[in-house]
Amino acid sequence: SLRLAAPVWNWGTGSIRGLSRAVDPEGIQRKGRTLFQFLADRFYDVAAVREYLLRKQVLKVHQKNRSFTYIKERYGPNLFDPQLPGYPANPVFLSRFQDKEWMRSSGRGLSFLEFWEFRAVPIEAVDASGCAINYQGLDHLLALKELQSLSLRCCPHVDDWCLSRLHQLADSLQELSLAGCPRISERGLACLHHLWNLRRLDISHLPAVSNPGLTQILVEEMLPNCEVLGAGWAQGLKLGLEEQSQDTASSPIPA
Amino acid sequence: MHVGLTVVTDIQDKIPLREWDGKVSEIKKKIQSVIPGGAWNPLYDTSHLPPEHSDVVIVGGGVLGLSVAYWLKRLEKQRGAIKVLVVERDHTYSQASTVLSVGGIRQQFSLPENIQLSLFSVEFLRNINEYLAVVDDPPLDLQFNPSGYLFLASEKGAATMENNVKVQRWAPGVAPRCCPAARTQRFGEPGRQLRRQAVLSGSSVWLENEGWFDPWSLLQGLRRKVQSMGVLFCQGEVTRASVVPCFVSSSDRMETPSGEEVILKKIHEVHVKVDHSQEYQPVECAIVVNTAGAWSGQIAELAGIGKGPPGTLQGTKLPVEPRKRYVYLWHCPQGPGLEAPLLADPSGAYFRRDGLGNNYLGGCSPTAEEEPDPGNLEVDHDFFQDKVWPLLAQRVPAFETLKVKSAWAGYYDYNTFDQNGVVGPHPLVVNMYFATGFSGHGLQQAPAVGRAVAEMVLEGHFQTIDLSPFLFSRFYLGEKAQEHCII
Numbered sequence: 001s002l003r004l005a006a007p008v009w010n011w012g013t014g015s016i017r018g019l020s021r022a023v024d025p026e027g028i029q030r031k032g033r034t035l036f037q038f039l040a041d042r043f044y045d046v047a048a049v050r051e052y053l054l055r056k057q058v059l060k061v062h063q064k065n066r067s068f069t070y071i072k073e074r075y076g077p078n079l080f081d082p083q084l085p086g087y088p089a090n091p092v093f094l095s096r097f098q099d100k101e102w103m104r105s106s107g108r109g110l111s112f113l114e115f116w117e118f119r120a121v122p123i124e125a126v127d128a129s130g131c132a133i134n135y136q137g138l139d140h141l142l143a144l145k146e147l148q149s150l151s152l153r154c155c156p157h158v159d160d161w162c163l164s165r166l167h168q169l170a171d172s173l174q175e176l177s178l179a180g181c182p183r184i185s186e187r188g189l190a191c192l193h194h195l196w197n198l199r200r201l202d203i204s205h206l207p208a209v210s211n212p213g214l215t216q217i218l219v220e221e222m223l224p225n226c227e228v229l230g231a232g233w234a235q236g237l238k239l240g241l242e243e244q245s246q247d248t249a250s251s252p253i254p255a
Numbered sequence: 256m257h258v259g260l261t262v263v264t265d266i267q268d269k270i271p272l273r274e275w276d277g278k279v280s281e282i283k284k285k286i287q288s289v290i291p292g293g294a295w296n297p298l299y300d301t302s303h304l305p306p307e308h309s310d311v312v313i314v315g316g317g318v319l320g321l322s323v324a325y326w327l328k329r330l331e332k333q334r335g336a337i338k339v340l341v342v343e344r345d346h347t348y349s350q351a352s353t354v355l356s357v358g359g360i361r362q363q364f365s366l367p368e369n370i371q372l373s374l375f376s377v378e379f380l381r382n383i384n385e386y387l388a389v390v391d392d393p394p395l396d397l398q399f400n401p402s403g404y405l406f407l408a409s410e411k412g413a414a415t416m417e418n419n420v421k422v423q424r425w426a427p428g429v430a431p432r433c434c435p436a437a438r439t440q441r442f443g444e445p446g447r448q449l450r451r452q453a454v455l456s457g458s459s460v461w462l463e464n465e466g467w468f469d470p471w472s473l474l475q476g477l478r479r480k481v482q483s484m485g486v487l488f489c490q491g492e493v494t495r496a497s498v499v500p501c502f503v504s505s506s507d508r509m510e511t512p513s514g515e516e517v518i519l520k521k522i523h524e525v526h527v528k529v530d531h532s533q534e535y536q537p538v539e540c541a542i543v544v545n546t547a548g549a550w551s552g553q554i555a556e557l558a559g560i561g562k563g564p565p566g567t568l569q570g571t572k573l574p575v576e577p578r579k580r581y582v583y584l585w586h587c588p589q590g591p592g593l594e595a596p597l598l599a600d601p602s603g604a605y606f607r608r609d610g611l612g613n614n615y616l617g618g619c620s621p622t623a624e625e626e627p628d629p630g631n632l633e634v635d636h637d638f639f640q641d642k643v644w645p646l647l648a649q650r651v652p653a654f655e656t657l658k659v660k661s662a663w664a665g666y667y668d669y670n671t672f673d674q675n676g677v678v679g680p681h682p683l684v685v686n687m688y689f690a691t692g693f694s695g696h697g698l699q700q701a702p703a704v705g706r707a708v709a710e711m712v713l714e715g716h717f718q719t720i721d722l723s724p725f726l727f728s729r730f731y732l733g734e735k736a737q738e739h740c741i742i
Contacts, residue, residue, distance in 0.1 A: 037391065050390045058385050135381065161381050164401035167462050186593070186611060187400040187466075193594035194462065214611050218593040 065137030125149035135162050142168045154180040160188025167194035177202040184208060186215045193222045202229040304536040305489035305527050309340040312525055312540040314493050314554050315547035316343025318353040318698055319690050321477040322705025323544050328484040330709050339486045342527055346490050350632060352548050353474055353698055355665030357582055357616055359467040359597050360699035361404040365419045365739040371720045372703040377464045379702035387480040395476040399468040402596045405460045409601040415739055467597060467607055470698055495526035496557045521686040522558055542712055544688045549577030549666035551691040558684050568683060571731045575692040577629040578669040582618045583639050587657040590615060604646040605742050619643045632664040667695045673735040678704055678725040679711055689727060
């Protein structure tokens with residue numbers, strides 16, 4: 001069986017101006033606006049150009065996530081070709097061969113022919129960390145019916161809607177990592193209850209979750225057989241412990 | 256301009272320095288009104304009034320009205336081709352159905368058109384930051400909970416539910432699941448908490464594309480985008496619509512089967528009265544879109560719809576009236592967990608989770624005899640004690656101990672004919688278009704209905720989703736488009 005993983009360097013999450021705003025809303029209040037923004041506030045034509053540029057960036061992400069149904073129908077879902085477009089983001093994956101090695105695919109690494117040999121081998125694990133995969137791009141992953149481990153760490157476009165699609169992998173998925181995804185909130189985590197085979201779930205460092213400690217408790221209740229790695233339920237209690245230690249220091253209880 | 260400058264130099268000598276700034280700003284305003292492009296009105300200020308001409312006037316600025324405005328501006332052939340004015344009586348939206356709604360969206364309907372409308376609306380909500388992106392503004396967060404709807408069926412309703420599921424299966428996307436009672440228990444924590452009863456014979460649930468969201472953020476997002484596209488807003492009330500006969504050439508004369516001549520009419524102008532004053536502005540318009548929600552019936556009467564002998568097309572009124580519905584918020588520490596869907600009981604009660612703190616929102620549709628008076632939005636707490644709580648506790652044993660934290664009431668724009676929306680033009684008053692009467696599922700179909708009305712206005716026929724079963728003429732012909740899956 002094969003395992004796929006993304007490389008250490010992330011090209012997919014580069015500084016896309018419009019989309020990085022989605023990740024970091026405070027950045028909008030930057031002082032020192034550019035000349036372009038100044039003109040766009042005053043002239044319709046310049047505003048139209050700005051809108052066009054914003055739309056182009058969004059289209060770029062869609063372009064990377066589009067699916068090629070012909071190839072999927074003809075050769076099956078296990079054929080991941082790095083040089084074919086229509087592949088999630090800059091999808092440099094690692095995958096393992098029969099002796100369970102991780103296989104990396106890149107523009108200069110393995111060629112199409114080497115993947116071709118393994119098109120019939122079911123893919124067992126995918127590491128798509130940092131890829132610009134979105135709701136459409138998940139089509140590629142959801143077709144893998146024997147996927148056991150999926151890592152979507154730090155994917156900037158994976159949000160609650162994407163999590164609601166993961167129920168299609170419920171029969172095989174045992175390990176899921178969502179750490180560091182900026183758009184996932186506790187509402188998306190609620191629909192992970194379909195994954196009854198899940199044994200390990202990583203939900204640490206999710207900035208959009210309003211109360212990480214409480215969310216972890218609720219998710220642990222929801223998935224009783226699963227080990228949930230999160231911020232830790234004691235996170236909310238830290239302040240209380242510090243205050244307590246200060247109290248004992250200031251007014252020592254006589255023994 | 257020259258006159259203004261000399262006035263300035265004269266005044267400078269006579270007025271002390273601290274009053275100088277106020278005078279300067281007044282003079283600047285006067286100069287700006289003279290410059291071309293400013294509103295030239297030397298006698299009095301009319302900036303609070305709507306313009307005198309507008310191509311489309313949308314009556315009602317709720318989610319449906321804003322959706323129609325958005326799609327009109329998006330589908331127009333040339334940038335700035337259509338002037339749209341949205342007239343909304345209350346800018347705080349204190350009584351609007353949109354913001355008082357529970358905010359659910361589902362595809363579990365019995366009519367294929369309703370399913371298609373909801374599917375497109377869900378796709379719109381999913382990609383809302385592409386549809387409603389405004390440069391330099393933060394992205395919208397709808398706070399969508401993809402937890403889904405769980406409809407339960409009693410023995411009587413089981414056959415209807417299976418039929419509905421068959422209709423829903425053809426729709427692209429995930430097929431719904433219709434589970435027998437035994438398997439419903441396995442549907443997570445709420446399933447385990449359901450009391451197994453003989454009356455429960457099955458349930459249906461969609462695994463994707465259903466849930467609930469925050470209607471206020473959708474409304475604000477639409478408002479922001481629509482303003483950036485150049486739609487004008489006016490706070491006022493439409494008090495009159497003057498209707499004139501259409502110009503009809505000799506070859507176009509129409510007659511009823513009994514030989515009477517049918518005269519087509521159109522609305523020539525509407526009078527928009529400003530809030531808290533007797534001032535009104537006659538706005539000449541080409542098209543009027545009625546999206547006034549619970550008050551659509553009154554707006555239709557202004558255009559003369561329904562004034563005629565009963566039984567004729569002239570005498571067919573718009574059967575939309577306001578119905579009051581209560582929503583209660585309660586806290587239950589042992590209630591269903593994070594994965595609880597929006598549960599709809601066959602008795603009419605429904606509830607959903609709200610937030611992380613074991614709070615639940617819910618209510619129940621009253622029977623015809625229990626209909627509350629829609630004159631005001633006062634909440635009847637006894638209704639919860641007597642009707643809603645027993646039904647909830649019967650279905651979910653954990654709800655036997657709960658504490659009501661707050662409650663509110665809102666209006667349904669209830670279509671008394673068949674509880675489905677009215678979309679499209681009126682056959683006689685040819686330039687009045689309707690997008691109202693959705694009886695509780697208007698919010699979830701708003702993006703798709705807005706697009707349908709915009710297509711009808713711009714092209715003359717429905718292009719993407721065919722909503723001919725929802726035209727006005729069905730009230731006269733008596734063809735009900737009955738929806739069986741209503742909460």
